[in-house]
Amino acid sequence: MISQQTIQQILSRIDIVEIVGGFVRLKKRGVNYLGLCPFHNEKTPSFTVSPTKEIYKCFGCGKSGNSISFLMEHEKYSYVEALRWLAEKYNVQIEETEVSPEVKAQQLTADSLYIINSFARKYFSERLFNSDEGRDIGLSYLKERGFREEIIEKFQLGYCLQERDAFSKEAIQSQYNLELLVKTGLTVLRDERPVDNYRGRIIFPIHNQSGKILGFGARIIGKNDKAPKYINTPENEIYVKSKILYGSYFARQAIDKNDECLLVEGYTDVISLHQAGIENVVASGGTSLTPDQLRLIKKYTNNLTILYDGDAAGVKAAMRGLDLALEESLNVQLVLFPDKEDPDSYVNKVGPTRFREFVDKHKKDFVLFQLEVLLQESGNDSAKKAAAVNTIAETIAKINKPEDFSRRQDYIRQTSEILKIDEGGFINLVNKFVREKISKQESGKGFDFTPPSPDPQLETPAADDDVLTLLKTDELHERAIVRCLIEFGLKDWNENQRVADYILEEFIDQQFIEDGTLSSLVEVYKEWYKKGFEPTEKNFLYSEHRQLSLAVVSLLDFPYELSHRWKETYEIIVPSKEDNYQKEIESTSIYLKIRKIKKMIEENQKDLNKPDSPIDYKIAIETHQALKQMEIELLRAAGTVIFK
Secondary structure (H helix, E strand, O other), rough: OOOOHHHHHHHOOOOOHHHHHOOOOOOOOEEEEEEEOOOOOOOOOOEEEOOOOEEEEEOOOOEEEEHHHHHHOOOOHHHHHHHHHHHHOOOOOOOOOOHHHHHHHHHHHHHHHHHHHHHHHHHHHHHHHHHHHHHHHHHHHHOOOOOOHHHHHHHHOEOOOOOHHHHHHHHHHHHOOHHHHHHHEEEEEEEEEEEOOOEEEEEEEEEEOOEEEEEEEEEEEOOOOOOOEEOOOOOOOOHHHHHHEOHHHHHHHHHHHHHHHHOOHHHHHHHHHHOOOOEEEEEEEOOOHHHHHHHHHHOOOOOOOOOOOOOOOHHHHHHHHHHHHHHHHOOOEEEEOOOOOOOHHHHHHHHHHHHHHHHHHHHHHHHHHHHHHHHHHHHHOOHHHHHHHHHHHHHOOOOHHHHHHHHHHHHHHHHHHOOOOHHHHHHHHHHHHHHHHHHHHHOOOOOOOOOOOOOHHHHHHHHOOOHOOOOOOHHHHHHHHHHHHHOOOOOEEOHHHHHHHHHHOOOOOOOOOHHHHHHHHHHHHHHHHHHHOOOOHHHHHHOOOHHHHHHHHOOOOOOOOOOOOHHHHOOOOOOOOOOOOOHHHHHHHHHHHHHHHHHHHHHHHHHHOOOOOOHHHHHHHHHHHHHHHHHHHHHHHOOOOOOO
């Protein structure tokens, strides 16, 4: 874990305009910056960045957040990955919290493997472009395959010389550890001597989500019946094949933008499609899809389209991982290419436009395609057809999340029609498989019936402003007082109190805040404050709990900002919010109290209308009079006699 001291160092250096401006072209507009939103297509800029509040908001699609959440949303980083990206950008040395010697050793090994892989990537790229053998064999092969130099450089392709130990010798001379070189798979030991493992091969670096090299794929050039066509990095501390999709680093933004991920088998399929301008594509490396790979896809989109060869092997490969994809609630479609064609050959044959048209025209729903294949295989054999019915029922039973209920029912209806079987009976069959799955889970080792208790910091964030206008007025006043607590809590209220002391005593301890999200936010503030930790906007804004951060962003929204020309044009000094914070808190406090008193009057009115006894009626009358007197005094203090 990254230490709190490191996190504070990173946060102190963050410049949201600089960070967001690295991805979005921003223009200064008054005190803020404006640009085209990177999260939806727009022609008129509505994406606003506030350097003073350190937040952004798109007034078109409603996306909002801070520097870290921008990186998480735009680059699909985790919170820790975003912090590491910022640490690297601002040259902050990362300190880890105390960990066990085993974990520390593992982290050091992982860091060393990344460094070696980076060295190897540069070495192989340099040999491809700057050595006679690399140009004559490696580069000429890639150009024969139709790859242009700019795409070769983009994917950082390389070449390993045929010499027995050229790479290993240079790596050892550069002080890289032989044991770790072997662990990366770049070097193997033959008769106790280091030998290059990828001799005479094209090198495909495999990147993680932040662009670091996890490992390599190495393709042989020419024919060699004794050698495998591809060699891949062996599994180690950083290279875990089941968690990797080739090309995801280059495809992540295109997948997000297109709301669709194209899945192919090979490295060259990915590179050819990128060269053709089709960038929302990743490769599984020809292996069965794993839950980790599917979750990686789901970070970007719920729509997965699988592009495989049209031969029997391609069909079989496409079927693998189907059930897992359905369990992850992915909408899966399949495109099979004409026989002896794959995405690489087909896009080079017909071009980008016709390729896209073919994909759009030939998409098949995965579940219905599986049914089609099963029926073709069963023919007129009733036993095989019965097995097909069971198989497809078991597949549909995998769609078991509550939000996917209507989707499962739709599959049941369509399948029943195709199979010409009773829909009610088929529903029972599907439910049987659902029950069997639940039974296996319950009897499995360590199955836990107890749902996790909700984290008060992870409540649903406050609604957008458009929605808030439809909510109770009470919530608007509650939001206002909580915003005052976040913004001005550490300022002086009087000689003896801070604003936080006043608000916590007046409102929080008296349970004036009823909204669940706001109440959770205040409880976190209260806990920090009582422990002597001084909560600031920044502490909340950059919290690792995304919902907590988003809730604060919504409170600190900036629909209006004072123009910097006001003073210059009119020569009038306009007091800032910081100058008037006490008046703002007093006003907010009064209106919140009035709302609560009016609510108490309404509740008391029910007792007046239907008293249980004369004594209850008398108490209700006295309560009503006391509440009305309090309301009158508050209205006078507010300087108004009308309040809705």
